[in-house]
Amino acid sequence: MRRGPTTNKVRHSGDTADRMALALGWRDQDCAHEGETEWLTRSWNGVRLILLETHLKGCQKLIREGPEHWVSVMLSCSVPDVKTTQRGVLVSSVAPWATLVISAHQRCTAELRGNGRYVVASLSVPPAALTEAIPEGLHVASLAPKPYDYDPYLVSGLRKLVELAFDEDAFSDLFAQSICSALCLHLARSYGNQRMHTARRSQRALPSLVASRLADYVDSRLDVRIELDELLSVSGYSRSNFLTMFANTFDATPAQYIIKRRLARARRLLATTDQEIAFVAAESGFFDASHLIRHFKREYQITPTAYRQQLQASSKKYTFHSAPP
Numbered sequence: 001m002r003r004g005p006t007t008n009k010v011r012h013s014g015d016t017a018d019r020m021a022l023a024l025g026w027r028d029q030d031c032a033h034e035g036e037t038e039w040l041t042r043s044w045n046g047v048r049l050i051l052l053e054t055h056l057k058g059c060q061k062l063i064r065e066g067p068e069h070w071v072s073v074m075l076s077c078s079v080p081d082v083k084t085t086q087r088g089v090l091v092s093s094v095a096p097w098a099t100l101v102i103s104a105h106q107r108c109t110a111e112l113r114g115n116g117r118y119v120v121a122s123l124s125v126p127p128a129a130l131t132e133a134i135p136e137g138l139h140v141a142s143l144a145p146k147p148y149d150y151d152p153y154l155v156s157g158l159r160k161l162v163e164l165a166f167d168e169d170a171f172s173d174l175f176a177q178s179i180c181s182a183l184c185l186h187l188a189r190s191y192g193n194q195r196m197h198t199a200r201r202s203q204r205a206l207p208s209l210v211a212s213r214l215a216d217y218v219d220s221r222l223d224v225r226i227e228l229d230e231l232l233s234v235s236g237y238s239r240s241n242f243l244t245m246f247a248n249t250f251d252a253t254p255a256q257y258i259i260k261r262r263l264a265r266a267r268r269l270l271a272t273t274d275q276e277i278a279f280v281a282a283e284s285g286f287f288d289a290s291h292l293i294r295h296f297k298r299e300y301q302i303t304p305t306a307y308r309q310q311l312q313a314s315s316k317k318y319t320f321h322s323a324p325p
Contacts, residue, residue: 036054036055037052037053037054037055038052038053039051039052039053040052042161042165044173044176044177044180045129045180045181046126046128046129047123047124047125047126047129047180047183047184048123048124049121049122049123049158049161049162049165050120050121050122050123050124051119051120051121051122051162051165052119052120052121052122053117053118053119054117054118054119055116055117056079056112056114056115056116056117056118057115058113058115059111059112059113060111060112060113061109061110061111061112062109062110062111062112063107063108063109063110064102064107064108064109064110065105065106065107065108066104066105066124067104067105067126067127068104068124068125068126068127069101069102069103069104069124069125069126069127069130069187070100070101070102070108070122070123070124070125071099071100071101071102071122071123071125071154071158071183071187072099072100072102072120072121072122072123073097073098073099073100073120073121073122073154073158073159074097074098074118074119074120075097075119075120075121075159075162076117076118076119076311077116077117077118077119077271078116078117078118079113079114079116079117079118080113080114080115080116081112081113081114082110082111082112082113082118083110083111084100084108084109084110084111085108085109085111086102086106086107086108086109086145097150097155097267097311098150099150099151099154099155100145101143101145101151101154101187101191102143102145103142103143103144103145103191104127104142104143105142106142106143121158121159121161121162122158123158123161123180123183125183125184125187127140129180129184130184130187130188130192132181132184133181133184133185133188134184134185134188134189134192140187140188140192143187143191143192144191144192144251145191150263150264150267150299150300151190152300152301153183153186153190154183154186157179157182157183157186158183160179161176161179161180164176164179204244204245204248205245205248205249206235206237206245206246206248206249210235210236210237211249211250213234213235214231214234214235217230217231217234218231218257218258218261219261219265222258222261222262222265222284222285223282223283223284223285225285226254226258228254231246231254258285259295260299262284262285262286262295263295263296263299263300265283265284265285266280266281266284266286266292266296266304267307269283269284270304270307270308270311271308271311276289277289277292277293277304277305280292280304292304
């Protein structure tokens, strides 16, 4: 049986905010805020889509730790400061189209500070849905988040599901089911622990405090050249041990990780300022505009200018007031 979209709207502050967050799969730890939230839910074969729009005033701190896998994409955001943390490590400073993957039973904290509006599309994925999507004989016990905050496949899949959520015909329903299955397969392939982590690798990962210290150091110096010796000094490990443990923690070499973080800063600047590409490149640590464009297109299959144009279009599109009835 098909289920049409269910919509809700509530003004929240204090305990009201906590009850609303629980209804959406999160727990509100800090209620020093007020605002208004409208959300829509739609389910296909046990996979639940949640489209949420919040107008926030103040500071909101949310905690997620549930029995289902969780995937979120920030479709639009004007809140000045948004961060997510897993296992004590900063996963992403959220910008539009940032992606967040939380494994079942894994704790994640999201903190939002300031006044603004954000629109988030999320999928709640039962572990059984992943099992059904992958070949027989394989098993995914948990998902390991990558430290990068943009996944083009998840972004495009969730954006399409948001469009289909407002349609109730049989063809749209079957299309949405196929997208859910494809996203489950992508999660298992790209984030499943059977591929990314073995017992030996996890034993040689960096401690969470060291990983968090390195992430903070890199993010604070993205506009200047970062040498390997600096990272060794911050970590306190020898070169031979550090490179292996860094790769096991961040799923990348130090040079690859720095490029990813520079690209993340460039995306945030493209989303939040009207500065020219050359300025964005310099502020993000790239040599010039062409250097940024080359890396940006290689990573995201889109140019910085086209990315900014799509963000401006989606900021107007993803709102309940302009969504089809």
